[in-house]
Amino acid sequence: MTEWTKDELAVLNEVTTVQNHPFDDNGQSFQDYPIWIVTNHNNVYLRAGKGKDSKWYEAGLKNGGQIEFNGENYAISYVAVDDPQEIKNVTQAYLDKYHGQYPIDMMISDKCAEATVKLVRK
Template sequence: MSEWTKDELRTIGDAEELHIQSQHADGSLSRPTTIWVVRDGDELYVRAVNGPDGKWYQGAQERHEGHIEADGVGRDVEFEEADHAVDAKIDAEYRAKYRGYSDDIVGTVVTDKAKAATLKLVPH
């Protein structure tokens, strides 16, 4: 495994949206899904609004590998289950980063259902 560069962390962490694709068994990638991403220190996290039933999340669970792109930065990644000890920090990051959106919208990524589908993005 490799690490994020400072530029990748800044660009992806600051990006309004991220395009995420899971890798299929044959090596091909799923269609991109647009989601929100947050940064906590040197880690990047994503959540499925629909929780574990979310289509992109289920795809990520099949092989735990995929590809992300945000603001011109693309990277192959592994999807790791996030430690739920960071849930409150991730909630705070979502609320702060997306504070320009209504509470109804931001609230969808801080529900128990969404927290259950939190993944850490680990670069290849």
């Protein structure tokens, strides 16, 4: 496991989106789309807009994937977050970073909060 560097965390705090590339069962990226990202306590988080039924959420937990930002690709594991305080902190991070932007109401909903994942570098 590789820790996120201070420089990477700083960039992730500034960028609006990253490209999310979850892997399918064959280790191939099957989706490539921008997604909101937040950091909290030197960790990096995503949420699935459709909750736990999102294809990328299910595939990411099972197979890992990559995110792309600042011209670089990073191999990651998606780790489901179930600690209520950690989820609450991530919700606040979304509010702080994306306040007033669409679709913030969806991203802080219970359905999305239940699909919070921590991105762990490989």
